[in-house]
Amino acid sequence: MADCVPICGKISVNLLITQDLFFNLSHGTGVAIYRFKYLKQQFYGNVTMEASALKEREDQIHRTGEKPFEIVCDKDSLAGAVSQRACVFCGSRVVLYPIADALHLVHGPIGCAVYTWDIRGALSSGPELHRLSFSTDLQELDVIFGGEKKLENALNELIDRHHPKAAFVYSTCIVGIIGDDLEAVCRRVTAEKNIPVIPVQSEGFKGNKRSGYKAACDAMFRLIGTGDISDISKHSINILGDFNLAGEIWMIRDYFKRMGIEVVANITGDGRIGDIQRSHGAALNVVQCSGATMDLANMMEDKYGIPSMRVSYFGIEDMSEALYDVARFFKDPEIMARASQIIKEEVARIYPELQKYKKALSGKKAAIYVGGSFKAFSLVKAFRLIGMDVVMVGSQTGTEEDYQELAEITDPGTIIVDDSNPLELTSFLKEKEVDIFVGGVKERPIAYKLGVGFCDHNHERKEALAGFEGMINFAREVYSSVMSPVWKFVPRKS
């Protein structure tokens, strides 16, 4: 982070930022990153920043068609580059957070818990224990003498008070440094309280966000295989990698229900411990956010022989393909006929309105920067459906295969970028003169500062963007943002 501070040569501002960083580092690096960005924006807001890729990052950027495909990815972020990516702990939190009847206890300084408090807009149809962010609030004395006693006391008190179905205990950077034995504490509390108490080995510094996904999958895998599966239908699935933002998993479950398919477990949107414990009884794992939950699907295949398929629920094309793929798997003509009927009805319902947006948006340019690359594929197709050109696409956690596939489906000259940062993104948006930027909460200010429209496709959104209904919501939101009269008063920076 510090490397970026002197860019504009504002010494006094740098000092303030440095002091703030120093203060916040003792309270969680994640918080420091946010405050750094906030301060930088406050002080540099009106200054045009010359931004380009750092030399060490050039091999993480590819321009479609300019040379044979090659990209470096899935590696630790470059120190000082102010990556948009989060830490290992945060990766595990985003996956496990939506399990609504579990206790989520962050063992670490309070900053780690605040950083991930209510981190997703994941809705629950029942309990809402997940929305509370509990922390052991480790202090200096705990760091010196160890925090195990404090952790055990916190678990006992919280379990007595909230009666969760299970508890997840997250390890943070400092716990990895002082070496508290989470396994031993969790084992003791499991025996005493008679519920699964599971350590999540997610020390923030030990890798990148993808390692956090793996830590979450390892934790959930300990639950699977412990529930009764005697009454599960042979036409059954688990939904992996949908987090029920704005109620999306309820729409997806409804499609499968109309097809005559039983959904055993949502992993993890609107998730329940009991469902996850019996998820090994499903015939198929349907995996959307494959970066986050494919490890779990692979482990279930190895141990229980459950096959998996990758899908996406974003955009008409991918949503339809997801329903057809699942129907094909069961080789049942009735299920296939129901899938066709649903798709026919839903597309007929939204198509006329989509055409209206396409007429207005044709030829406009979009840039995409999202957490997982599965979403990027669907977004490229969804933008094409409404006549728009995607000129930049990137993700925090894509693999080489993902980026290669993106290079194959995008137009010549499209920028493909892995693990980017605000300065790079700024320069790409300016270079390509985009009309709308799609990303998450950390990308929003980048777009607005440049006078560019923005569409939130991440944790915090309140609008369902998955499914057929989601496609029309997406088109409507893009239309409203790109065509808004506000841009007449906020000149676009170039």
Ligand code: SF4
């Ligand atoms: S685990 Fe480490 S990197 Fe992650 S928020 Fe906590 S202190 Fe920061």
